[in-house]
Amino acid sequence: xxxxxxxxxxxxxxxxxxxxxxxxxxxxxxxxxxxxxxxxxxxxxxxxxxxxxxxxxxxxxxxxxxxxxxxxxxxxxxxxxxxxxxxxxxxxxxxxxxxxxxxxxxxxxxxxxxxxxxxxxxxxxxxxxxxxxxxxxxxxxxxxxxxxxxxxxxxxxxxxxxxxxxxxxxxxxxxxxxxxxxxxxxxxxxxxxxxxxxxxxxxxxxxxxxxxxxxxxxxxxxxxxxxxxxxxxxxxxxxxxxxxxxxxxxxxxxxxxxxxxxxxxxxxxxxxxxxxxxxxxxxxxxxxxxxxxxxxxxxxxxxxxxxxxxxxxxxxxxxxxxxxxxxxxxxxxxxxxxxxxxxxxxxxxxxxxxxxxxxxxxxxxxxxxxxxxxxxxxxxxxxxxxxxxxxxxxxxxx
Numbered sequence: 001x002x003x004x005x006x007x008x009x010x011x012x013x014x015x016x017x018x019x020x021x022x023x024x025x026x027x028x029x030x031x032x033x034x035x036x037x038x039x040x041x042x043x044x045x046x047x048x049x050x051x052x053x054x055x056x057x058x059x060x061x062x063x064x065x066x067x068x069x070x071x072x073x074x075x076x077x078x079x080x081x082x083x084x085x086x087x088x089x090x091x092x093x094x095x096x097x098x099x100x101x102x103x104x105x106x107x108x109x110x111x112x113x114x115x116x117x118x119x120x121x122x123x124x125x126x127x128x129x130x131x132x133x134x135x136x137x138x139x140x141x142x143x144x145x146x147x148x149x150x151x152x153x154x155x156x157x158x159x160x161x162x163x164x165x166x167x168x169x170x171x172x173x174x175x176x177x178x179x180x181x182x183x184x185x186x187x188x189x190x191x192x193x194x195x196x197x198x199x200x201x202x203x204x205x206x207x208x209x210x211x212x213x214x215x216x217x218x219x220x221x222x223x224x225x226x227x228x229x230x231x232x233x234x235x236x237x238x239x240x241x242x243x244x245x246x247x248x249x250x251x252x253x254x255x256x257x258x259x260x261x262x263x264x265x266x267x268x269x270x271x272x273x274x275x276x277x278x279x280x281x282x283x284x285x286x287x288x289x290x291x292x293x294x295x296x297x298x299x300x301x302x303x304x305x306x307x308x309x310x311x312x313x314x315x316x317x318x319x320x321x322x323x324x325x326x327x328x329x330x331x332x333x334x335x336x337x338x339x340x341x342x343x344x345x346x347x348x349x350x351x352x353x354x355x356x357x358x359x360x361x362x363x364x365x366x367x368x369x370x371x372x373x374x375x376x377x378x379x380x381x382x383x384x385x386x387x388x389x390x391x392x393x394x395x396x397x398x
Contacts (some may be wrong), residue, residue, distance in 0.1 A: 118267075118291070118298040122151065124236045125269050131232040132271070139228050140196045142275050149270040149281075157262025159285060160254040168214065168250060169257040170226045175244040179290035180259040183226055189273055189280025190214070190222055196275055197221050214252060223250055229282070241294045260287045267291070328370070330384050331362040360387070 129146050136144040154162075163169070163184055170183040194217070214222075230245040237243050251257040260266065266287040273279050291298060333353040345351075361384050363371040372388040 118295070120240060120298045120300050121267065121291070124240060124298075125151065127236040127239075128232055129271070131235055132229060132273075135228050135232050136225075136273065139225070140193070140275065142196055145274045147272045147274075149272050151267065151269050154266055154268050154285075155262065156258075156260045156264050156266050156285075156287060159266065159268060160258070160262075163254050165254075166214070166252065168219070168222050168252055169254060170223075170250050171248040171257055171259060172226070172230055173246050173248050174290055175246055176241075177243060177290055177293045179287070180248070181245070181287070181290055182257060182259060182285040183229065184283040184285070185222055185225070186281045186283075189282055190218060192273075192275060192278040192280055193225055194218050194221055195278065219250055223247070226250070229284075233284070237294075240297050243294075260289065264289060326365050329364045331364055332359070332375070 125148055129148050133144060133146045136146065164186065166187050168185045168190060170185070171180055172183065173180050198221075226247055230247060234243060234245050264287055266285050269284045269286075271282045271284065273282055333355040335351070335354070357375065359375075360372045361375050362369050363373060363384065363386070369390045371386045372390055373384040373386040376383050376385055
């Protein structure tokens with residue numbers, strides 16, 4: 001009884017023998033004095049091929065590069081190893097926490113807007129870190145250090161899938177901007193806050209109890225932490241644009257915290273909160289749609305920068321406008337005719353005007369009537385004497 005492995009070995013041996021026979025046939029047909037030396041080379045190549053095939057069966061698919069000769073006379077082809085494939089596709093672990101990506105990953109993320117195009121947003125987050133350091137020290141009566149790890153851009157759906165559970169997700173609303181944001185508190189920070197607020201002993205790491213839902217006390221304490229952070233976030237945006245962030249709800253399932261389309265881009269700021277030997281991470285997510293009302297303010301390079309308000313340019317533009325040439329039309333009469341009458345007009349047809357020599361003439365610039373005057377003649381030219389300024393009356397009535 002033969003096993004599949006034996007049958008495969010027999011097939012490989014038969015393939016090697018067939019290759020060797022083909023090489024031998026080529027030698028016998030050649031003839032000549034040099035045929036013996038060339039036949040030895042072909043025999044060595046066939047033996048190498050056989051050894052390589054048998055080595056592939058016994059090696060079990062090693063991770064090293066392999067050189068394979070597909071046919072006589074063709075150069076060997078090198079097979080990429082796993083590291084080279086990951087680098088080509090852009091899934092290199094060493095670049096996981098950096099902003100620069102390559103390969104297919106860079107193409108997929110090319111549609112995302114980098115947060116660096118919003119320079120003032122980083123200033124806002126720096127103010128948030130300083131405010132939270134003071135507020136959390138008063139909130140916990142402990143030595144609290146808040147640091148900003150990084151600011152990255154994510155698609156909202158990818159971010160929800162990357163949240164490590166269990167965690168608490170707080171949905172808040174920006175009242176003036178009429179949109180929402182998200183705050184994610186990881187498990188380590190939840191238990192650290194509970195331990196600190198309920199009088200846990202210092203110097204001991206916070207206990208983490210996995211596999212159970214959060215209690216009402218834990219949710220209430222985390223909600224108080226969220227209120228402190230939202231108050232500081234409003235104060236951080238205050239110099240740029242007054243906004244009120246209002247707590248909406250607290251969720252533990254990311255599916256119930258959907259505030260945007262999965263494909264929409266969002267800014268994610270990771271904050272690290274350390275309380276001596278305890279602490280955790282807190283992530284603030286703001287969709288680009290939420291920041292759209294203050295996007296021009298966030299594009300400033302420094303606080304109070306003016307956009308499109310150059311007094312020198314405005315003065316120059318006003319002076320040039322006074323020298324601009326515009327065309328004016330003298331309208332003697334206007335008539336409304338049926339379309340059939342217009343199509344029946346031919347060369348020689350006459351249109352009788354309802355104007356008399358004393359009728360006022362309307363002087364227009366485009367669709368705007370500026371002046372009204374009377375028709376006359378000066379030298380050999382037809383002339384209109386301005387009797388009334390219509391634009392002034394229009395402004396007074398408006």
